Amino acid sequence: MTPVPIPAGRVKTLKIDGRDVSGYENQTILEIARENNIHIPTLCNLEGLDDIGACRLCLVEIKGLARLLPACVTRVQEGMEVLTDTERLRRHRRMVIELLLSERNHVCAVCVSNGHCELQSLAQTLGVNHVHVPYRYPRMAVDATHGRFGVDHNRCILCTRCVRVCDQIEGAHTWDVAGRGVEAMIISDLKQDWGASATCTSCGKCVQVCPTGALFVKGKAVGEMTKQREFLPYLTLMREGEK
Amino acid sequence: MSDTPRMPARIRMGTIWLEGCSGCHMSFLDMDERLIDLADKIEIVFSPYVDAKAIPDNVDVFLVEGGIGSDHDMEVIREIRRKTRVLVAFGDCAVTANVPSMRNGLDVGAVLRYGYEETGQPIQPQIPTQGIPALLPQVLPVHEVVPVDVYMPGCPPSADLIHFVVGEVLEGRLPGRGVRARFG
Ligand code: SF4
Ligand code: SF4
Ligand code: FES
Numbered sequence: 001m002t003p004v005p006i007p008a009g010r011v012k013t014l015k016i017d018g019r020d021v022s023g024y025e026n027q028t029i030l031e032i033a034r035e036n037n038i039h040i041p042t043l044c045n046l047e048g049l050d051d052i053g054a055c056r057l058c059l060v061e062i063k064g065l066a067r068l069l070p071a072c073v074t075r076v077q078e079g080m081e082v083l084t085d086t087e088r089l090r091r092h093r094r095m096v097i098e099l100l101l102s103e104r105n106h107v108c109a110v111c112v113s114n115g116h117c118e119l120q121s122l123a124q125t126l127g128v129n130h131v132h133v134p135y136r137y138p139r140m141a142v143d144a145t146h147g148r149f150g151v152d153h154n155r156c157i158l159c160t161r162c163v164r165v166c167d168q169i170e171g172a173h174t175w176d177v178a179g180r181g182v183e184a185m186i187i188s189d190l191k192q193d194w195g196a197s198a199t200c201t202s203c204g205k206c207v208q209v210c211p212t213g214a215l216f217v218k219g220k221a222v223g224e225m226t227k228q229r230e231f232l233p234y235l236t237l238m239r240e241g242e243k
Numbered sequence: 244m245s246d247t248p249r250m251p252a253r254i255r256m257g258t259i260w261l262e263g264c265s266g267c268h269m270s271f272l273d274m275d276e277r278l279i280d281l282a283d284k285i286e287i288v289f290s291p292y293v294d295a296k297a298i299p300d301n302v303d304v305f306l307v308e309g310g311i312g313s314d315h316d317m318e319v320i321r322e323i324r325r326k327t328r329v330l331v332a333f334g335d336c337a338v339t340a341n342v343p344s345m346r347n348g349l350d351v352g353a354v355l356r357y358g359y360e361e362t363g364q365p366i367q368p369q370i371p372t373q374g375i376p377a378l379l380p381q382v383l384p385v386h387e388v389v390p391v392d393v394y395m396p397g398c399p400p401s402a403d404l405i406h407f408v409v410g411e412v413l414e415g416r417l418p419g420r421g422v423r424a425r426f427g
Contacts, residue, residue, distance in 0.1 A: 101426075107342055108427025109335055109398035120426055127420040130338050130394040134387060139348030 014080040029071040029082055030058055040084050041093060041122055044159040045072040046209055048232035049168060055159055057096050057122070060084050068092065090126065097123050098131045103182065104140055105154040106212075112152075112225035113213030119157060120212075136182070143188075145195030148218055149207050151186070156214035158184055162206035169235055174200040205231075254303040254413060257289035257327065261316040262343040262382050263309030265291070266399040267334035271306070273402035284413055298322050304412050306333040310340040311383045315376030324389040329412055332384070332391045333405075335398040335426055342398075343382040351378050392417055396424045 009025040016029070016038050023032035028051070033040050043055040053073035060071045063081035068089070071082075083089070100119060108114050122128075140153040163175040163186065174197050178187045188194040207215040208227045216225045260268060268291060274281070288302060289295040298319065305327040311320055324330060335341040346354050355378070360368040385391055395408050404424050411418045 101339075105345070105348070106339075106426070107345060108425070109341055110345075111427065114427040115425075124423055124425045127423055129396050129420065129422045129424060130332065130384070130386060130391070135340065135344070135347075135384070137344060137347035137381060 012076045012078045016082045048236040049164045097128045102135045111213040112216045112220045114223040116226045118211035145193035155212045161209040165205045165209045253286040255288045257302045257305040261309030262312035263336040267308040270399035302327045304329040306331045308333045309336045313376035329392045331393040337385045340382045340384045347381040396426045
């Protein structure tokens with residue numbers, strides 16, 4: 001069976017960081033930037049999952065617009081002039097990382113993901129060497145009721161990659177977000193123990209896509225939790241072929 | 244002017260560990276033979292490495308390991324700040340409160356009861372109160388208590404990073420965001 005080509009739409013030309021680039025009208029600034037090896041930092045975005053524009057790390061400046069727009073959910077337009085690396089953006093990105101670090105308890109030294117964590121490495125590359133806002137130090141739970149995996153809410157940044165991969169790829173929709181603001185938490189089923197979940201297939205996709213040490217395989221000690229993400233683009237590609 | 248040969252000018256350095264594990268100080272010693280060169284440029288005026296009892300006046304640079312976890316830490320860090328030109332938050336416990344902060348979501352009384360009365364098999368279970376500092380409700384990063392000039396993350400910071408930061412301070416520079424080190 002030959003895959004049906006997806007109509008890509010009209011071609012748009014624009015400038016990113018002064019470079020002339022082009023893309024289809026249904027593509028995002030982030031996609032075009034990546035195709036042209038222009039690096040924009042991201043956290044909630046993951047190739048193969050729908051974008052939701054939640055983390056605000058990918059904010060870019062657009063000439064003529066006062067407000068900043070998230071590159072992962074902004075489609076390209078003819079004549080757009082995009083800046084991806086200005087002092088204003090660097091300041092915003094550091095603030096995002098600092099807020100994430102202060103919101104829960106990130107004790108990297110004793111974390112399963114130490115050395116393999118997207119939040120930790122973004123802090124380093126963006127030059128966050130301390131946090132200006134006071135830490136909240138909330139008391140958060142660890143759910144270790146599942147036979148193979150655990151969730152440590154102390155390390156969760158609510159990117160919802162786990163929610164989306166479980167819904168969009170595995171089709172189980174075990175995960176969800178409950179509560180608002182700082183009270184927001186990821187929950188399994190109807191806020192039940194993960195181990196008691198009737199929908200979880202124990203596939204482990206959520207664990208592999210989680211950018212931090214929040215979702216982990218049991219039995220991993222400090223720094224041992226490395227994640228495999230290569231499966232995701234393959235799965236989406238294969239699904240597209242089946243449509 | 245006296246005609247005694249002038250000693251090369253050395254900067255006055257202090258180091259201390261508050262609520263930390265001494266790992267950052269171990270990492271300092273890991274500078275190995277580079278310490279010999281530093282010894283010509285630095286005079287250690289207060290430190291667990293030397294035998295000084297009181298925080299001296301007029302310190303050029305103070306490396307502070309550990310978070311602020313007790314009333315004693317609180318007093319000492321304020322005194323250090325008053326007497327120091329460049330205060331360096333030395334390692335994750337000083338920068339983020341790190342592992343000691345894991346008690347921050349708990350009640351101090353409950354922590355002490357658990358530590359002294361409920362775990363192990365204490366011979367005379369009692370919470371010590373005489374001659375030891377009282378714990379604060381939460382362990383705080385140093386910069387939440389006094390202004391900090393240089394941040395050196397890492398658990399512990401590598402000997403190379405310590406060497407870089409000390410070198411910068413010796414040259415009269417504050418590395419600021421130039422310190423690109425990983426937490427943990
Ligand atoms: S999840 Fe990442 S940033 Fe948080 S403690 Fe673990 S390694 Fe550090
Ligand atoms: S558990 Fe991990 S993947 Fe899920 S929302 Fe939290 S940080 Fe994101
Ligand atoms: S990657 Fe765009 S908002 Fe998170």
